[in-house]
Amino acid sequence: MKFRPYLYILIILTTFTACKTRKPVVANVPDVKKVYQSQLDSFLDVAKQMQPVVLNDSTGAAIPSSFMSTVNFNLRKPNYVIIHHTAQDSIQQTIKTFTMVSTQVSAHYVIGRNGTVVHMLNDYLRSWHAGVSKWGNVTDMNSCSIGIELDNNGLEPFSDAQIKSLMLLLARLKKTYNIPTANFIGHADIAPGRKTDPSAFFPWKTLAEHGFGYWSDEVLEPAPADFDPAIALRLMGYDTSNLTNAIRAFKLHFIQTDTSPQLTQLDLNVLYNVYRKY
Template sequence: MPFQPDSPLVVALRPSPNVTARTLPVDMIVLHYTGMDSAQAAIDLLADPTSKVSSHYVVLEDGSVVQMVPEALRAHHAGVSVWEGESDTNSRSIGIEIVNGGHSAGLPDFPAVQIDGVIALCRDLAARHAIRPDRVLAHSDVAPARKEDPGERFPWAELHGAGIGHLVPAAPLGGGGFLMQGDSGPPVAALQAMLALYGYGIAVTGDYDEMTRIVVTAFQRHFRPARVDGVADGSTVRTLRDLIAAKPGDAPEIA
């Protein structure tokens, strides 16, 4: 028999067989875009046992919500990923797919009514699972080497204004020095340490290698989308420092 919806916002159920048991309590929401031609194609893929992928929810263009996996079970949405040192993102998270063609389709705007649906669903989830604002994340945050979704045009500020997610005003472009691929030394190590402190999966090596460029790009895509280039300019570093300072919980002070 079909499972019962977990959220009162659900308008339809489409059970996916691609599930496993959770091994961690839910403390995170991960947002994705579908990156496919249509909502139906995305839902069919997520319900196909041969695809081995799934999500808990899909938010359609009109803001309506389809549930595919019970929240008590582990959906297969984040893949190889890490946040705050935990690599089993799927066990600790609720996965939400947002119907959008993605970068391959020119990254279309998300309709306002759809974002209203995402906000309502996230508010419901955050309230029921006591999810901290800084743990409402992009797929690109937890899997920066593989994923770009939901992309730099996703309206994180609108979600934050409705009480969802963690955000600070991005520091203005310009001013200060910059770090880029090929650089090395203590300033690079300090940047990597701050990214790791916020939650990103990055080693503190002191070398601005390809992985550092990728993680900086992911950070910019979410928190400083005015320029997404993988170069840690003054704006990027200041925005990161401000985020850490405002992070809920007992975030260590930055020297």
């Protein structure tokens, strides 16, 4: 009987430990992998089809056609990197969001506050991260880009560990896919007025110093009197159909301390300096 208190303590500790470790980091991982593999198999089946195109002339008569396979082809590769912040509370919440069919949103990579990198989709596959967006003449950014989500609610600075991992990842992507320096941009750049990520806290200057995107020089040449900011923004890639939104997106990226829709002389000088790099 004298050992009973110790037995009770052991039972309590065992129960507490079990409850503490019971919660998984990612829910339904086996199901997620099963769905991923099933969709991948479906894409492979489509890619393996070798049926000729069926065409008919104006009278309805079939035009002779056949499938003669070429030997010169490969996978399409990404040409842009789009950076986001998750606007969620944790990396676990984001991973759960990206593994639910109902959300219809995803990314290739998610980087946690502690620098942990979660690779969620093969780089050659099309992620659903950009949504309705436009950059230059490209109106389907999902088809030509890699989406990287940073675990951040948009109201706080990004951690050093997170940015360090991001820089290493960007260096790998740039080298692997030969991505141009100008093509490292943010979600707000391609969706002005609709998105604001990766927020004014994001260190675009640091990225530019390492070859991922551009930044203005320390010494700025004054913009000429006939300088047209709308044309400059459009040539950089911004959608200027709503000029106010385009200006805000530009300032969120390149000014950061002020995101108002008005362009000061300093803003014009920065815009003139940056646009000449593109």
